[in-house]
Amino acid sequence: MNQLLKNAIWLLIALLGASAVGGIALNRGENINALWFIAAALCVYAIGYRFYATWIAATVLSVDETRATPAERLDNGRDFVPTNKWIVFGHHFAAIAGPGPLVGPTLAAQFGYLPGTLWILFGAVLGGCVQDMVTLFLSTRRNAKSLGQMARDELGPLGGSAALIATLAIMIILIAVLGLVVVNAMKHSPWATFTVSATIPIALFVGVYMRYFRPGQVLEASALGVVLLLLSVAGGRFVDEHETLRLLFDHEGLTLAWWIMAYGFAAAILPVWLLLAPRDYLSTYMKLGTITLLAVAIILLQPVVKMPAITQFIDGTGPIFGGKLFPFVFITIACGAISGFHALIASGTTPKLLSNERDICMIGYGGMLLESFVAIMAMIAATVLDPGVFFAINSSVGVVGADTADAVAKISSWGYPVTVEQMQNLAHQMGEATLFARTGGAPSLAVGMASIFGSAFGEGLLALWYHFAIMFEAIFILTTLDAGTRVGRFMLQDMLGNIWPKMGETSWLPSVVFSSALVVSGWGYFLYIGVIDPNGGVNILWPLFGIANQMLASIALCVATGILIKSGKLKHAWVTGLPLIGLVIITTTAAWQKIASDDIRIGFFSAANDLTDKLAAGVLSPAKAAIAPQLIFNLHLDAWLTVFFVSLLWLIVFDMLRVCARYLSGKSVLPLTESAHSPSRLVEDWVRD
Amino acid sequence: MSGRLKVFWQMVRRLSGDDAYEQYLKHYARHHYADADHACHLPLSKADFFRQWQDEKWNGIKRCC
Numbered sequence: 001m002n003q004l005l006k007n008a009i010w011l012l013i014a015l016l017g018a019s020a021v022g023g024i025a026l027n028r029g030e031n032i033n034a035l036w037f038i039a040a041a042l043c044v045y046a047i048g049y050r051f052y053a054t055w056i057a058a059t060v061l062s063v064d065e066t067r068a069t070p071a072e073r074l075d076n077g078r079d080f081v082p083t084n085k086w087i088v089f090g091h092h093f094a095a096i097a098g099p100g101p102l103v104g105p106t107l108a109a110q111f112g113y114l115p116g117t118l119w120i121l122f123g124a125v126l127g128g129c130v131q132d133m134v135t136l137f138l139s140t141r142r143n144a145k146s147l148g149q150m151a152r153d154e155l156g157p158l159g160g161s162a163a164l165i166a167t168l169a170i171m172i173i174l175i176a177v178l179g180l181v182v183v184n185a186m187k188h189s190p191w192a193t194f195t196v197s198a199t200i201p202i203a204l205f206v207g208v209y210m211r212y213f214r215p216g217q218v219l220e221a222s223a224l225g226v227v228l229l230l231l232s233v234a235g236g237r238f239v240d241e242h243e244t245l246r247l248l249f250d251h252e253g254l255t256l257a258w259w260i261m262a263y264g265f266a267a268a269i270l271p272v273w274l275l276l277a278p279r280d281y282l283s284t285y286m287k288l289g290t291i292t293l294l295a296v297a298i299i300l301l302q303p304v305v306k307m308p309a310i311t312q313f314i315d316g317t318g319p320i321f322g323g324k325l326f327p328f329v330f331i332t333i334a335c336g337a338i339s340g341f342h343a344l345i346a347s348g349t350t351p352k353l354l355s356n357e358r359d360i361c362m363i364g365y366g367g368m369l370l371e372s373f374v375a376i377m378a379m380i381a382a383t384v385l386d387p388g389v390f391f392a393i394n395s396s397v398g399v400v401g402a403d404t405a406d407a408v409a410k411i412s413s414w415g416y417p418v419t420v421e422q423m424q425n426l427a428h429q430m431g432e433a434t435l436f437a438r439t440g441g442a443p444s445l446a447v448g449m450a451s452i453f454g455s456a457f458g459e460g461l462l463a464l465w466y467h468f469a470i471m472f473e474a475i476f477i478l479t480t481l482d483a484g485t486r487v488g489r490f491m492l493q494d495m496l497g498n499i500w501p502k503m504g505e506t507s508w509l510p511s512v513v514f515s516s517a518l519v520v521s522g523w524g525y526f527l528y529i530g531v532i533d534p535n536g537g538v539n540i541l542w543p544l545f546g547i548a549n550q551m552l553a554s555i556a557l558c559v560a561t562g563i564l565i566k567s568g569k570l571k572h573a574w575v576t577g578l579p580l581i582g583l584v585i586i587t588t589t590a591a592w593q594k595i596a597s598d599d600i601r602i603g604f605f606s607a608a609n610d611l612t613d614k615l616a617a618g619v620l621s622p623a624k625a626a627i628a629p630q631l632i633f634n635l636h637l638d639a640w641l642t643v644f645f646v647s648l649l650w651l652i653v654f655d656m657l658r659v660c661a662r663y664l665s666g667k668s669v670l671p672l673t674e675s676a677h678s679p680s681r682l683v684e685d686w687v688r689d
Numbered sequence: 690m691s692g693r694l695k696v697f698w699q700m701v702r703r704l705s706g707d708d709a710y711e712q713y714l715k716h717y718a719r720h721h722y723a724d725a726d727h728a729c730h731l732p733l734s735k736a737d738f739f740r741q742w743q744d745e746k747w748n749g750i751k752r753c754c
Binding site for chain 1: 700701702703704705706707709710712713716717720735736738739740741742743744745746747748749750751752753754
């Protein structure tokens with residue numbers, strides 16, 4: 001009877017899921033309620049988790065709950081600590097969910113809601129979650145080794161170095177693009193600039209409070225910090241309305257970019273307790289709180305999605321970024337569907353807390369499902385806006401023109417009507433001077449979130465909600481930025497240490513300053529170019545980031561597939577092998593188009609040639625002619641960077657295939673580095689307690 | 690209900706690291722006093738522990754995109 005009931009419930013979930021997915025897929029021309037998206041997501045996740053994830057855990061990985069995990073065997077009360085699974089889940093989710101799943105879906109909404117939504121749902125269930133779970137499992141079986149170490153130990157030195165270089169490269173691009181998103185949100189917005197800058201002294205205060213005033217009172221200090229943050233959102237309005245104060249915070253994009261670089265440099269050399277750790281506390285609470293609030297608001301309000309299912313921009317002419325639906329929707333939405341970066345958290349960090357192997361499914365697969373859900377909510381927040389408004393906010397000056405009348409005429413001519421008054425009213429409601437050409441995704445997401453929050457919790461507070469949303473995005477973008485710069489510094493010091501050992505000392509000041517400056521100038525360069533680029537910069541940097549992130553995911557899947565085959569599980573190696581093939585096709589196609597396409601909005605070389613010709617012919621405006629040489633150089637650099645990424649990717653794929661071919665033909669390969677089985681005692685302990 | 694609230698509060702404290710020092714003392718009591726041959730130093734003070742804990746926590750990739 002029980003079994004029958006269970007089967008009936010799963011059948012019901014399957015039917016509901018199928019009709020929800022079918023409903024959003026087949027809906028044409030009519031507005032559709034956002035609850036359908038939530039229903040489709042929850043049903044797909046439930047089925048993926050119940051049937052696919054548990055099958056992988058039991059059959060492919062053979063998780064063994066009697067086996068002691070590294071946290072139990074190496075328990076030192078500090079970094080290796082066996083921890084309750086819900087706590088580990090919380091840590092893992094807080095670590096993997098950054099601004100990526102919010103920005104990607106917002107940009108990809110230019111194709112309509114459908115392509116992005118389907119990729120987020122099925123990419124996560126079949127690809128991203130599997131990658132996270134398998135990597136977590138492999139690292140747990142190898143004393144919580146990092147992805148790079150596993151690649152070196154199991155595939156060989158080539159795989160190891162490739163993983164290291166890929167990580168550093170992706171970090172540089174990621175920080176640059178995130179910096180650009182923040183700059184575009186703060187540009188000529190005294191309110192946003194004040195609120196975002198206020199997060200720095202607030203973090204410093206919380207840091208000193210936790211370190212000296214009340215050591216270790218984390219919650220007390222964070223609660224104070226959160227209150228101060230909320231006050232800073234309200235205080236921004238005061239600054240915005242004050243005639244002299246507002247000038248202090250009203251800046252060009254370029255000025256803000258220099259400030260962000262200075263901030264990144266300071267954060268990389270200051271002690272962690274002063275800035276990095278307290279900021280991370282604040283951003284984690286803000287992140288978890290706001291995401292929960294957004295979910296509640298969407299369920300309460302049930303907003304209507306106004307974006308069509310598919311727009312004409314699937315042909316590659318999109319105003320936000322150029323490129324056809326395939327492969328660019330898969331590149332634009334990396335985090336939320338499959339993100340290589342997660343493999344770095346799932347290896348090395350999370351396994352040190354895992355108390356039992358049976359929790360791998362829930363933490364690895366489940367954690368990614370939740371991130372995918374965040375991406376679905378971002379998609380909803382972007383698509384509840386009138387499409388005309390969405391495109392007006394996200395289209396750069398280079399595409400629709402600097403004059404607002406021209407911009408609305410052009411956007412309306414695409415079939416998405418919008419008026420200057422509508423945009424002015426909206427900007428006024430949000431407490432901003434203008435919302436035209438605020439590229440990068442953050443402002444349109446903030447408008448979407450503000451309208452959802454506003455309708456659910458009070459319409460009169462729209463401007464406050466908008467700036468709250470901007471602050472919420474900025475605070476954890478800046479956390480990724482400073483944590484990333486610091487990690488980049490450590491990695492660089494580690495590499496330089498191979499050449500000159502003194503440089504490898506992480507506390508030697510000249511080395512610290514030198515390597516931090518090098519990392520900051522790396523991402524600072526891309527940020528600078530992104531800011532001066534009249535096309536907004538995001539259209540170049542975000543695809544580059546997507547390609548880098550998918551390349552890292554391919555490395556993780558190569559390591560996983562290689563180890564599965566070496567463990568004699570050829571029969572089940574498709575579990576990671578198929579997502580790997582998919583990613584390699586997507587990444588290679590995207591990279592090829594970015595390099596070789598004749599369309600100047602897609603191909604880096606053709607864009608560079610076009611600009612060179614125009615410069616030579618003297619048809620550029622003086623302002624544009626002045627920056628053209630820098631843009632041309634940058635386009636060449638981006639093209640070669642893409643060549644480098646895709647070559648690295650194929651190098652690793654061939655290295656993995658070489659190892660597998662050797663194993664399958666009975667030749668010698670590097671031995672498996674799985675640690676020996678030792679029985680877990682925690683299970684008995686719990687029974688005894 | 691108060692039982693559930695208590696569990697929730699414990700989760701929040703554990704997640705944020707608010708009770709990290711208490712956990713450390715527990716670990717210390719379990720592993721250090723029990724072992725007579727172990728050349729023990731006294732447990733760290735709360736301020737010292739927190740310093741080391743925070744520095745260690747940020748060593749490596751801890752945040753994602």
